[in-house]
Amino acid sequence: MNSHRCFATIEHKRESDKKYYENNIEKKKIYRDNNKEKSKLYKEQNKDKLKEEKSNYYNDNKDEIKEKSRLYKDQYRTIINEKAREKVECEYCNKLFNRTSLTRHIKALHK
Numbered sequence: 001m002n003s004h005r006c007f008a009t010i011e012h013k014r015e016s017d018k019k020y021y022e023n024n025i026e027k028k029k030i031y032r033d034n035n036k037e038k039s040k041l042y043k044e045q046n047k048d049k050l051k052e053e054k055s056n057y058y059n060d061n062k063d064e065i066k067e068k069s070r071l072y073k074d075q076y077r078t079i080i081n082e083k084a085r086e087k088v089e090c091e092y093c094n095k096l097f098n099r100t101s102l103t104r105h106i107k108a109l110h111k
Contacts, residue, residue, distance in 0.1 A: 085099070090106065
């Protein structure tokens with residue numbers, strides 16, 4: 001009883017909200033850590049079901065997904081291009097490649 005003030009100031013409300021959200025975040029982390037194995041096991045056991053649900057969702061919302069993807073690419077074009085042009089060293093032969101062509105190189109020569 002009387003855990004909340006009747007006429008709380010803005011600062012007091014902010015402090016109580018901050019405490020509430022911090023406690024909530026901690027509880028979520030604990031829950032996630034405790035149930036990590038359960039979720040992995042569920043994903044393994046229901047792989048086909050989840051895959052089918054995902055493909056159904058994609059087929060139902062294909063236009064929206066493509067539009068969101070196009071907007072994202074337009075908005076972050078420079079960042080995407082910089083990351084693609086970034087030089088990465090091959091872990092097998094130590095040659096430098098662009099990030100986009102590294103996987104092609106590994107598949108062709110090292111696998």
